[in-house]
Amino acid sequence: MLILVPTPIDEESQLESTAKERILFDLEHNPEKTLILVEDLKPGRQRWLRWGMPREWIERFVAYNEHTRHNIMNDMVLAMKSGSKIYLMSDGGLPAFCDPGMELVDLCHQQRIRVTATPFPHSIALALAMSGFPHNQYRFLGFPPQKADERTKYFKDMVNMPETLILMDAPYRLKKVLEELIASGMNRELYLGLDLNSSNELGLRGQVSKIMNKIPNEKREFIVVIAPRL
Template sequence: MLETQKSFDTKSKYGTLYLVPTPIGNLDDMTFRAVNVLKDADLIAAEDTRNTQKLLNHFEIETKQISFHEHNTVQRIPELLAKLKEGTTIAQVSDAGMPSISDPGHELVVACIKEDVNVVPLPGANAGITALIASGLAPQPFYFYGFLSRKPNEQKDELKKLVNRQETIIFYEAPHRLKKTLKGLVAQFGGSRKAAFCRELTKKHEEFIRGDLDTLTDWANTTEIRGEFVIIVAGNDHPTNHQVDPLKNLTIDQQVNFYVESGLNTNDAIKRVAKHHHLRKQIVYNEFHNINK
């Protein structure tokens, strides 16, 4: 179903949700429009009210705040939505950069769209794009990924799915996890893949470290790592479409067990194996249960 939104329709009976980007380090990157929206809003929904209060104090903004973060979305969204439908104007901010980009906000946006509440985004600071254009790697096309999983096995699976992407890839990473993530990148992408570390963007100690993943590993192992990082990785110039069949070299009963261990019940696993091999279900059933013909 087609939906349209006229962001500045004065006939709207509801309030408006403004998505307001905040500086990622340098307060001078706050736009005039962002300051005015925060001043004019009835309420500011902030990821961390203490952090946002410092920003408000700097720009002499006195608008009231309410906390809105990943741990209270279930509680807050109905509350914020009710206020918006009463005509309240709400500005949503994260701690730094764009709301919804590796930060809270998306669920609220979806809820507002569903209820026909206008959502108005403001342009502004974004670490990923800022890093990309100074990385020296191809700026387009690019693929934004953000934070990889902290769990080693899940991160490994994520990187395996990304290894053949031809676009320049943007990752975010915290300083204490940088070495582990770099190790995973080398293991899956190879040490010769070109990349860049973009550290402490817009701040006093902003730094760009460029090279291949091997040389970046050497740098990381000989440097005291501080600050938040954006990792820009070149796309794969020679992607392969070869995918390993997880069922290869497994017996029929082992294949059924593979799907069972993946979460299917036995009957559905048997159906899956039968479909995979274009066999009748009964043949696989008999093989799995060791039933003689």
């Protein structure tokens, strides 16, 4: 499992409490299967100690950044496939959002490794990070219109938009949205995030026709991220 850990962008704030509790629990109860990836070792260690985390762990940090990622990604995937949990932190903010963590998230999806995150309050950025799709350029399309003709145009138009796309709708319209994507001719891969950051969280990535067969029957809050056009 890959766990994205958002970190404060300032030097004074503490790590979010749920993230801290979760990391400490795994370090105590399953240390041999817990790995910590940080963007840069020195600032990562400084923050770790400032947060009151176990000093003995700073020597076991692994640097994951634009210079090291290609050398360690495959090893990290093998570790996760063998049952390890990997916590990924950036120097500040949300890892995998416009940073090299995106490539590790993408590889996890390809290898059917679960990707999740500790609490983060911005659903759009969180869904983009958890999708693993390139998002140097993205467009938030909001909620589809209510009127049938406007709604049809909304889905038809997005097929020709080249950038990464994000949309949302009411929980009871999840199946309808997926059906409308299929009807529009959308053939790009998508990420469907259901109840992100909750105990019922589910993330699905693939072609919309395959995701249709995996969605739960009950109503769920959702956000859709569509991969950029190749």
